[in-house]
Amino acid sequence: MHSGKKFSAIEFIVWTKRSIFVLSLWAAVPTILYYLGLTFLSFPWQPIAIMGTAVAFIVGFKNNASYSRLWEARQIYGSIINDSRSFAYILRDALSAKNPAKVKMMFERHYAWLTALRFQLREHRDWEKVNLAQFEEYARKYEIEEKKFKIEHELRKYLPEKELQYVLSKKNRATQLMAIQSRELSEAYTGGEINDFQWTQINQQLVKFTDDQGKAERIKNFPYPRNFSSITTYLLHLFIIFVPYGRVKEFDKMEDGTLLEHYTLWFNIPFSLLVTWCFHTLDSVGEASVNPFEGSPNDVPITQISRTIEIDMRDMLDEDNLPPPITPQNSIVL
Numbered sequence: 001m002h003s004g005k006k007f008s009a010i011e012f013i014v015w016t017k018r019s020i021f022v023l024s025l026w027a028a029v030p031t032i033l034y035y036l037g038l039t040f041l042s043f044p045w046q047p048i049a050i051m052g053t054a055v056a057f058i059v060g061f062k063n064n065a066s067y068s069r070l071w072e073a074r075q076i077y078g079s080i081i082n083d084s085r086s087f088a089y090i091l092r093d094a095l096s097a098k099n100p101a102k103v104k105m106m107f108e109r110h111y112a113w114l115t116a117l118r119f120q121l122r123e124h125r126d127w128e129k130v131n132l133a134q135f136e137e138y139a140r141k142y143e144i145e146e147k148k149f150k151i152e153h154e155l156r157k158y159l160p161e162k163e164l165q166y167v168l169s170k171k172n173r174a175t176q177l178m179a180i181q182s183r184e185l186s187e188a189y190t191g192g193e194i195n196d197f198q199w200t201q202i203n204q205q206l207v208k209f210t211d212d213q214g215k216a217e218r219i220k221n222f223p224y225p226r227n228f229s230s231i232t233t234y235l236l237h238l239f240i241i242f243v244p245y246g247r248v249k250e251f252d253k254m255e256d257g258t259l260l261e262h263y264t265l266w267f268n269i270p271f272s273l274l275v276t277w278c279f280h281t282l283d284s285v286g287e288a289s290v291n292p293f294e295g296s297p298n299d300v301p302i303t304q305i306s307r308t309i310e311i312d313m314r315d316m317l318d319e320d321n322l323p324p325p326i327t328p329q330n331s332i333v334l
Helices: 009-015 016-034 045-095 100-121 133-139 151-153 161-168 175-189 196-221 228-251 263-288 303-316
Strands: none
Touching: 009 016, 009 196, 016 263, 045 100, 045 196, 045 228, 045 263, 045 303, 100 151, 100 175, 100 196, 100 303, 151 161, 161 263, 175 196, 196 228
């Protein structure tokens, strides 16, 4: 998540420098060919304008869908924050008088669940774009903890060795940690440590965590539909290809009767670049937001949120030496 006031113009230019270079070269091709006498390569601009309208609609639709996925992901983690706090004080008040060690252990296991979930959500999927050169260059401005550390190293902070090895042997570690929490809760209920009402309350919180996890996994494992994504890309590329061919003749006509005779033709390069850059960058913005857990600067800050939850829960137990909050690096926080 970008935590500054805005992305600066320089950041946008650096982020799109590859597309600027390619689009400039492409705009130069028909301009130079037209100048050399191959005037038959110019196309009527009216059909291209109609195509541009269609591209604008479909890129707008894609960006709207991308924002919806991003906002839903943020709502899911907002729910995890609230549910974690509720779980913490309900569990503490129900069990701390009879078995404070169990409360502490279940708190630690919840931190492990948050850790396992964020590691799972940061795993790479084939359709994600964070590994492209355009994104990798910008990624040098910040660190992704889930790429920097191994999950076993992070889980070892919270789990005993036997339980750690058991969890690491499972495919979906977050699910297994929640299953262990449920078993621990059932043992407390069977042993008379909590009553029916307390068992129901705490169990409802575990169900909410499972629901939140499933919603996050749905966004992670189901990409923006490939048919919509593909048609957007094809139409956008066709539009970019035809724009400089459709405007070159119009710019050539502008020179008639002016002091800029023989020069207005070359205006086709910067103006075609401007138009195609706008459309291409809008599409890139949508691509940068459509996968909100991949580790891009526009992601939901699940690492920061997980740390905030851990700090809040440890504070409820009056612990000292709370872990430091996650702070932005170059205005980026994940």
